[in-house]
Amino acid sequence: MNIQPRKSTKDLTAYDPGLFKGRYKLDANENPYGIPAGLKKKILAKAAALELNRYPQPGAGLLREKLSKGLKVSPAQIVVGNGSDEILLYLMLAYLEQGEAVIAPAPAFEMYGVIAKACGGRFVPVPLDDKYDIDDRAILRAAGENKPKFIFITYPNNPTGNCFTASRIKNILDNTGALVVIDEAYYEFSQKTFLPLLKKYPNLIITRTFSKAYSMAGLRLGYMISSAAVCENVNKVRLPYNVNSLSVFIALEALKNAGVIKKSIGIIRKERARMYKTISQKYETIKSDANFIFVRFNDPQKAKFAFEKEGISIRMFGKGPAAGWARITVGKPAENSAVLKIIKRGV
Amino acid sequence: MNIQPRKSTKDLTAYDPGLFKGRYKLDANENPYGIPAGLKKKILAKAAALELNRYPQPGAGLLREKLSKGLKVSPAQIVVGNGSDEILLYLMLAYLEQGEAVIAPAPAFEMYGVIAKACGGRFVPVPLDDKYDIDDRAILRAAGENKPKFIFITYPNNPTGNCFTASRIKNILDNTGALVVIDEAYYEFSQKTFLPLLKKYPNLIITRTFSKAYSMAGLRLGYMISSAAVCENVNKVRLPYNVNSLSVFIALEALKNAGVIKKSIGIIRKERARMYKTISQKYETIKSDANFIFVRFNDPQKAKFAFEKEGISIRMFGKGPAAGWARITVGKPAENSAVLKIIKRGV
Secondary structure, three states: OOOOOOHHHOOOOOOOOOOOOOOEEEOOOOOOOOOOHHHHHHHHHHHOOOOOOOOOOHHHHHHHHHHHHHHOOOHHHEEEEOOHHHHHHHHHHHHOOOOOEEEEEEOOOOHHHHHHHHOOOEEEEEEOOOOOOOOHHHHHHHHHHHOOOEEEEEOOOOOOOOOOOHHHHHHHHHOOOOEEEEEOOOHHHHOOOOHHHOOOOOOEEEEEEOOOOOOOHHHOOEEEEOOHHHHHHHHHHOOOOOOOHHHHHHHHHHHHOHHHHHHHHHHHHHHHHHHHHHHHHHOEEOOOOOOEEEEEOOOHHHHHHHHHHOOEEEEEOOOOOOOOEEEEEOOOHHHHHHHHHHHHHOO | OOOOOOHHHOOOOOOOOOOOOOOEEEOOOOOOOOOOHHHHHHHHHHHOOOOOOOOOOHHHHHHHHHHHHHHOOOHHHEEEEOOHHHHHHHHHHHHOOOOOEEEEEEOOOOHHHHHHHHOOOEEEEEEOOOOOOOOHHHHHHHHHHHOOOEEEEEOOOOOOOOOOOHHHHHHHHHOOOOEEEEEOOOHHHHOOOOHHHOOOOOOEEEEEEOOOOOOOHHHOOEEEEOOHHHHHHHHHHOOOOOOOHHHHHHHHHHHHOHHHHHHHHHHHHHHHHHHHHHHHHHOEEOOOOOOEEEEEOOOHHHHHHHHHHOOEEEEEOOOOOOOOEEEEEOOOHHHHHHHHHHHHHOO
């Protein structure tokens, strides 16, 4: 039988952690506030008028139009995805030839490597410098050697939480022929963006998401902003009905109510400062521009156990470039206080 | 700059028809009835309790469990997708090496060829025989020459509407080493399935969807059923959060209320018979096992215009193996009567 899986998938493993059973879920950088209950109820009641038996509008034209106004780009410069991870998949499917390299700093969002391998690419991680900043010269050196199709940069970075030095990223943009994807999933928490540089760099792609600040992780909506030419190539491989009608409808309503929803951002930023102050007194940590904090524990196994005992789920890195570190989402004040109690006690 | 799109995508074009503006939408094989309004309202009100700020359960475990009971397979034999077209993408991503062949009858669901090309595969369409049945010998001959990784068969076929002769499909299963995907998107309208043969053929994969009989095209939910080994390989390339929480919740509620929802199937089958009777008196057509009717018009351009003038959108095939034919979805009685009025008058 000719039913061997594709060779490029041999390093990959299926991922299905099942249902969360703890008390506080601080492992996935979700916004703990959600869309306010009353507003959510109102939106869903309104959604009953949608013809869910019909296929969604292909390409989510209405949402692209609305987004384009806020971003001051053309709707043709936006592609909406079933989560921004689907956008990453389409980008690689559209551009990556077999064996071509994909470069990203290490540590970074793990899906860059997973999707690159799934698409038959070669993943080349380049370590951060000793201040957890992007090592632009090392990346350009690796680019010279590997002729990558893509360089992925998360801004602010996940899991370290910091925004890399902008001039270093510009140095990369000025000196590479690769497509540079700047993943701004946590943009609303940093308020720093490369959007104004889109006009200057035709190889620049920016991704954003409704999963984090907009509290819509369960609804799966992300998008990319780039040149119309890059978007058209992505649209060639995009499944025509990749985003569902309900999520698009809720996103449109959420944008109308952005003020209410974004209130949570202010609270989270304040809580982030409170957490940083206590954590940095006890453990090595990095000043965060996102909604999570990266912290190094002396004994990761013991730390994991200490948090689990209190029903708190955090993201612990057992191996890879972030080994020994944990990523803790900034939750609601009571959740954060429970974390800080453990931190103060020591793990 | 190294920003050329992947060579395998050069034949592909982006697809975005925009918003439907007609009176009757009979071009996409949607169930016109939808989830009954009262039930939809109730389900959406209940959905307000969902934590949409949280990522969905990866792998949609609860839905797989529920489906597995009805299908009498293990949950490990099911993978849920963001529409069954996403399942097709994952299958090819998981298995298809560059340049490997993908075989399907012609005409068939167009996405087989599109996705095969997007994944760097080689698409080999094999014409139906002169009775619009699958040409099993021609397919096996093409398989011998092309050593395909996949053979895709829609059952009932889209756009012809008929179920191919089962013994011919079995002949293919008995004589190929390729993965055979039997796409049962319209199963509820035909009530014929290859599910009992899963145990016999480890290379058999069946796909189903909530888009058609279950009236949930806008919600994007499909799934595959196969061996646990094939499912695991697909899960390796599946994006962890590929299906959104709301669609999964609504699907679970829809399954609880399957009786109500499936009432529409009986009506559609009856209407299908009424349409066939009139259409077959005037034009060449094929007896349908699905929720649409395939009909050949003498002058396709004129026919297209005649339907458009009445605000009726049907699927007209201008080129390819179905050129000159139209696919008309069985709608509500008044919609069907409007179609039959045009047919009787002649186009």
